[in-house]
Amino acid sequence: MAGTxxxxxxxxxxxxxxxxxxxxxxGIMKQVESDSQGKVRMGPGTLYGSIRRMTEAGLIRxxxxxxxxxxxxxxxxxxxxxxxxxxxxxxxxxxxxxxxAVAHERSLLPEGA
Amino acid sequence: MAGTxxxxxxxxxxxxxxxxxxxxxxGIMKQVESDSQGKVRMGPGTLYGSIRRMTEAGLIRxxxxxxxxxxxxxxxxxxxxxxxxxxxxxxxxxxxxxxxAVAHERSLLPEGA
DNA sequence: CGAAACTATGTCCGCGACGGATATATGTCA
DNA sequence: TGACATATATCCGTCGCGGACATAGTTTCG
Numbered sequence: 001m002a003g004t005x006x007x008x009x010x011x012x013x014x015x016x017x018x019x020x021x022x023x024x025x026x027g028i029m030k031q032v033e034s035d036s037q038g039k040v041r042m043g044p045g046t047l048y049g050s051i052r053r054m055t056e057a058g059l060i061r062x063x064x065x066x067x068x069x070x071x072x073x074x075x076x077x078x079x080x081x082x083x084x085x086x087x088x089x090x091x092x093x094x095x096x097x098x099x100x101a102v103a104h105e106r107s108l109l110p111e112g113a
Numbered sequence: 114m115a116g117t118x119x120x121x122x123x124x125x126x127x128x129x130x131x132x133x134x135x136x137x138x139x140g141i142m143k144q145v146e147s148d149s150q151g152k153v154r155m156g157p158g159t160l161y162g163s164i165r166r167m168t169e170a171g172l173i174r175x176x177x178x179x180x181x182x183x184x185x186x187x188x189x190x191x192x193x194x195x196x197x198x199x200x201x202x203x204x205x206x207x208x209x210x211x212x213x214a215v216a217h218e219r220s221l222l223p224e225g226a
Numbered sequence: 227c228g229a230a231a232c233t234a235t236g237t238c239c240g241c242g243a244c245g246g247a248t249a250t251a252t253g254t255c256a
Numbered sequence: 257t258g259a260c261a262t263a264t265a266t267c268c269g270t271c272g273c274g275g276a277c278a279t280a281g282t283t284t285c286g
Contacts, residue, residue, distance in 0.1 A: 019219050026234050035215050045274045075234050093216045096209050102148050103206045106132055139263050158245045188263050
């Protein structure tokens with residue numbers, strides 16, 4: 001698709017997961033699952049591949065967060081959303097909202113469920 | 114991504130365009146553009162490739178609609194959404210709505226714009 | 227204690243969607 | 257007649273997806 005380069009679903013979900021706070025890879029995976037009520041599950045291939053591409057694109061950055069090793073698994077690598085990432089997220093969310101709005105107009109979304 | 118095989122953005126937009134009425138390829142292209150306020154533009158590669166895959170998957174079907182050739186371009190091939198297509202669309206729309214809801218909770222979507 | 231399950235990060239690679247370029251031809255309008 | 261929009265269709269390079277696999281520390285519980 002064209003336009004202003006739409007974000008892939010994987011990228012959108014990761015940005016959404018990082019919008020509230022910094023998280024490490026595995027934490028992102030779990031947050032995506034909870035944000036989507038368990039409907040979206042992200043495997044390691046998608047997760048770490050996306051993280052690499054997003055870091056290269058400047059949407060997220062590795063955090064220098066260092067918590068007391070006794071209280072936090074040392075293997076963890078934390079990531080945070082950048083200003084550019086926030087902007088990309090906002091743009092994509094507007095696109096999502098537009099789709100939902102059109103769906104509403106056509107009565108494609110029953111109130112409940 | 115996993116879950117119940119998420120629809121690609123292209124497929125979602127095409128289903129949305131066909132949700133109101135049957136349309137031919139080029140008409141779908143224009144409707145997608147208008148539904149998205151010009152933000153999503155679908156090239157012929159994506160359009161006809163998606164139409165083929167969606168027909169094979171039973172999400173849409175070629176319509177037998179035959180309008181008076183004098184009043185309608187004979188080259189046109191009309192497509193309609195199937196019951197399966199409607200179901201897939203509804204499922205995906207719920208996923209979209211969920212994303213928008215989460216975004217709202219985190220105040221990521223200013224009222225206007 | 228020991229086994230199992232969970233946490234955590236990462237690579238590899240085949241599959242398939244995307245989407246621009248290209249081709250062809252008709253319709254419309256000035 | 258020339259230009260542009262309509263309309264369908266194929267080709268193919270690029271790239272994201274995502275399961276499988278690898279590795280290893282941590283927690284839990286009988």
